[in-house]
Amino acid sequence: MRWLRFIIGLLIALTLHSLLDSFFPNALAFFNPYIILIVYYAMGGNIFGAIIAGVAAGLVQDAFSASMFGLHAFALTVCAYTVASINARLVLRGTLAFGACLAGAVIVNEMVIYILVNILVKQKIEMFEQGLLVKTIFTLLFGMLVYQLLTLFLREEPIEASRRAIGGW
Amino acid sequence: MEDVIRSRPTLFFLIVLALLFLVMSRSSQTRYVGETRTMFERTVMTIFSPVPKAVNWAGRSASDMYHGYLDMRRSVNENNELHRKVAELTAKNLRLQQSEGDLRRLRTLLGYSEQVDMPTTLATAIMLDTSGRFKSLIIDRGSDAGVEVNDAVVNANGLIGRVVLTTKDLSKVQLITDSTCAVGTLIDRTRRQGVVRGDGRGGAQMYEVPSLADVVPGDTATTAGIDGIFPKGIPVGTVIKVAKGTDLFKGIAVKPAVDFGAIEEVIxxxxxxxPPQVARYAP
Known part of the structure; x- marks a missing residue:
């Protein structure tokens, strides 16, 4: 059931991606629908599931964007792992906690992409700081709205966590 | 194996990152040698491609519907506007046709009045009574315009009648189809004279033509200018029937030259x- 809901969420994110690409081509520079899905899923605290979700969502995003294949998957996996790890230890709930996680995830995501692009393609992303700020604000606003709607209509917290203790590696 | 992975999520995370890094490296290399999409990338795209296609189709359909609706609204507005214009132009066209007819008629009338070497006045028929026993016409010119009793009234087709009553601004005209109206006429072809009187039914009869006179249907009759009222040479009508008649005269039916149902402007x-003193001694 969890995975079914994740796949539905992923299809909605891809739909939003396609819509924005078709009608507002620059909108995706200010807003990332996949990361909202990943943070929502990762807040359940299931690290293993969050990593799989991050890879899947990232690969889909990569497949339909012009970047290197795997770039967004890498960044989203890092975000998913981080958020899920935090939530496995601290039970964060509520819109503000979700907003904080989302804002942090957007920043981490952008930073990872910035570093990877620098390393692999040897290119600098133009106006990175401004882009990061705008993307964080818009994604945060939209993500919190989505979170509110989900808790209002589904009357439940983020996708259920397994609440497993974190083991060492 | 699964349990090992689940119990070591950080290890799993690092392995996944390493694999993704490899995928990225491969992708960044192939990007510069022409092949920009790896097999794996193509597979992911193929699996999820229905979503963008559906979005694109839905967006295009919605856009088409919206533009179709706008076009329809525009067409409806254009249609209404065109209907309004058609009505306006039809009315204008009718007015122009009316004006053209008026102009043609007036030109003919003016041309005709220029042929007459007597003073003339242009008038408009405002009432026509051809249904009663006395056939008459009211025109919009009276004594103020110089109209007098016994003035001849004509139009471009021929003789209409004579003025029998005037007021300051109106005149009554007795039509030649009135049974009490008599016009001295002659047959154009043979110059045979006679008197045309109305038959009271919209037609006229020519009297005083001897039974031996040469008159045949189709002959035209014009005023003879001998009655002291109507000038010579105005078309009166066409002979349509010639009968033996009573006594020594023929019975001749004349169709008036003027269509009394379509009189508008007259001269x-x-x-x-x-002079009365001369008329007094007239035979």
Whole structure:
């Protein structure tokens, strides 16, 4: 059931991606629908599931964007792992906690992409700081709205966590 | 194996990152040698491609519907506007046709009045009574315009009648189809004279033509200018029937030259009147 809901969420994110690409081509520079899905899923605290979700969502995003294949998957996996790890230890709930996680995830995501692009393609992303700020604000606003709607209509917290203790590696 | 992975999520995370890094490296290399999409990338795209296609189709359909609706609204507005214009132009066209007819008629009338070497006045028929026993016409010119009793009234087709009553601004005209109206006429072809009187039914009869006279249907009759009222040479009508008649005269039916149902503008010819003292001694 969890995975079914994740796949539905992923299809909605891809739909939003396609819509924005078709009608507002620059909108995706200010807003990332996949990361909202990943943070929502990762807040359940299931690290293993969050990593799989991050890879899947990232690969889909990569497949339909012009970047290197795997770039967004890498960044989203890092975000998913981080958020899920935090939530496995601290039970964060509520819109503000979700907003904080989302804002942090957007920043981490952008930073990872910035570093990877620098390393692999040897290119600098133009106006990175401004882009990061705008993307964080818009994604945060939209993500919190989505979170509110989900808790209002589904009357439940983020996708259920397994609440497993974190083991060492 | 699964349990090992689940119990070591950080290890799993690092392995996944390493694999993704490899995928990225491969992708960044192939990007510069022409092949920009790896097999794996193509597979992911193929699996999820229905979503963008559906979005694109839905967006295009919605856009088409919206533009179709706008076009329809525009067409409806255009249609209404065109209907309004058609009505406006139809009315204008009718007015122009009316004006053209008026102009043609007036030109003919003017041309005709220029042929007459007597003073004339242009008038408009405002009432026509051809249904009663006395056939008459009211025109919009009276004594103020110089119209007098016994003035001849004509139009471009021929003789209409004579003025029998005037007021300051109106005149009554007795039509030649009135049974009490008599016009001295002659047959154009043979110059045979006679008198045309109305038959009271919209037609006229020509009297006083001897039974031996040469008159045949189709002959035209014009005023003879001998009655002291109507000037000579105005078309009166066409002979349509010639009968033996009673006594020594023929019975001749004449169809008036003027269509009394379609009189609009007329010319009043101010004929020279016979002085009363001369008329008194007339036979």
């Amino acid at each position: 009043v010819i101010h004929t020279r009147k016979i």
